[in-house]
Amino acid sequence: MHSTKDHTRPFPAGPRPTGPKLLDRLLLPGAVALAAVLALAGCTSSGKSSSSTASSAGASAAPSVSNSLQDDYQRVITQVLPSVVQITTASGLGSGIIYDDKGDIVTNAHVVGTATTFQVSLANSTNLLDASLVGSYPDSDLAVIKLSSPPGGLKPAVFGDSGKVEVGQITLAMGSPLGLSSSVTQGIVSATGRTVTEPKSADSPGATIGNMVQTSAAINPGNSGGALVNLSSQVIGINTLAAVDQETNGSAAPGIGFAIPSATITNIADQLIKDGKVTNSGRAGLGITARTFYGSDYKPAGVLIVSTTAGGPAASAGLQAGDVITKIGDTPITTINSLTTALASLTPGSKVTVTYVRSGQTKTADVTLGTLGA
Template sequence: MTALALAAPALAGCSSGSSSSSTSSASSSAPSSSPSGARAGGANQLQDDYQRVIKDVLPSVVQITTASGLGSGIVYDDKGDIVTNAHVVGSATTFAVTLVNSSKPLDATLVASYPESDLAVIRLSSLPGGLRPAAFADSTKVELGQITLAMGSPLGLSSSVTQGIVSATGRTVSEPSGGGSPGATIGNMVQTSAAINPGNSGGALVDLNSRVIGINTLAATEPEANGAAAPGIGFAIPASTVTGIADQLIKDGKVTNSGRAALGITARTFFDQSFQPAGAAVVAVAPGGPAASAGLQPGDVITKIGDTEVTSLNSLTTALASLAPGSKVTVTYTRDGRSGTTEVTLGTLETP
């Protein structure tokens, strides 16, 4: 079984794409008209694209150092705001930020953190010359098979770049909790085969148009291999989520619209007579909220959201993370030993 690990400080390795060109024989009238010449041209073009994107975007990717470790970040605007993962900043409020074109760290302070989506914004205390904000893509248009470059500072190796493709979109991923991780459940994540290693957290996952399609966040690990990284399975928070949350943190210092679906309940994991998790028990229902309007009551045990089985509070959270506020979903529940269903129009998760 495959588990997940945050791309927090300290793992090994980075790889980069390389291209080889073929030489045509002396009898070829034009290298570009031969199969080998075509391959060479295509390889050289891809290499040129990689180098162009790296030149465009890498100056916008920074290294962030705290008292407990390091990670990466992306220059968000020309005011010195830098977006990163909440698990990179942890409980710190001051940071040392190193730009790609400098070896001298710059001071930065925390703007705000939103652990529920594992995102945070920090701000440089003084603006250096030539600060270059990154361009963010519309991540709803990301497609399977797109070439991606992951940029960051794995193992403190600043300005490292790895390459891969978009392996999947719309993944709902629950981060491991503890060790500075908020244990967030995040929907619509981009899965990539580009290596995302510890220290890459908060860095940029970029397309060949030099636009950030996501923030590198975590990689899969293989428990049966003593937690070794599972090659080619990494996840990035989509750009649309990043910009939506970052804009609120910068403007208000908090998130007022999470963009996450909610039932409007307080719940806990329900255990059956064999002490096995068997659903999410409703503890309280928000008056006038989605669950209340659909007739759910305290004491009900939710066992399914749509076609997704619910066996615990965590699985309920995961099921809701893949849905959007305003969508309608059938909720299956038990009440007094009898099963029932109700249609709920999902609300928006309120933030503290």
């Protein structure tokens, strides 16, 4: 579903499948042909009508509405953009958000990759500041780095309640797309509650992330780790993925991007800052170790439970090693990935019916989901 490219072209009539691709860190100079990926276009609407009979009321009303929204945009940008930074590693760059006045910065795990040291550019400075890794949690594609010598005047971002995000709300995406630091694009919240599986790469294990915010705001390589902001100057997500059309060799599907919600960001970041690791992911878990099960035709046919955690959700519901899970609720389960995706859309503490096969017989169990640990 998700990509880093912006080579768009019209799609033929009818639906097309899309596939996931990370908003990878922008490669350093020489690796990206900017002429092929950059396009600059004006978006203002300041032209006047040539008609001498135009209504004076209409002429005055349009600029009033336009200027009000423009003022809102500029206010938000002034308040939030100083909280968005550019992060550079030995192999690429991405974006980050100042989390507190102690120099902690939250970003995507795939931005930091395997690096442990970084250089950071603040929005209001040309100086490069040294930073080091605090902790990374690839399962939720989040990480925290910290400035070695935090300067005075850092402006931490304000994180909003992503549970209150609604479709149609205006959003601004801030970051360093294509290395263009302190860039801003605008759109709306297109959907909420999306479950997205990232592609595997050298810097990502292919995390499945639930409850993501979908936006039409343009996001491009280098935007990863940047801020998705509402008109109350609150960060509601971290820009992470953009959609691609698999039938057009990975061409970007315009206006389809995804951001990790602020509730997940603050939960993971607080734990990484305090303990350097995550013990409560906020993600639903069954309390099992498992692998994909292959049927007699050698095709994936479910998830085989290898072991259960004593007293965990699966064990408490009567599931045991050797059982093959085939459904979570009404969702068919054929592989580990499909199980992970199904669980990512659920919450700890919720009850779900698990369908499984034991000794050739199909059975069901009502499982109260637990929390997936680190």
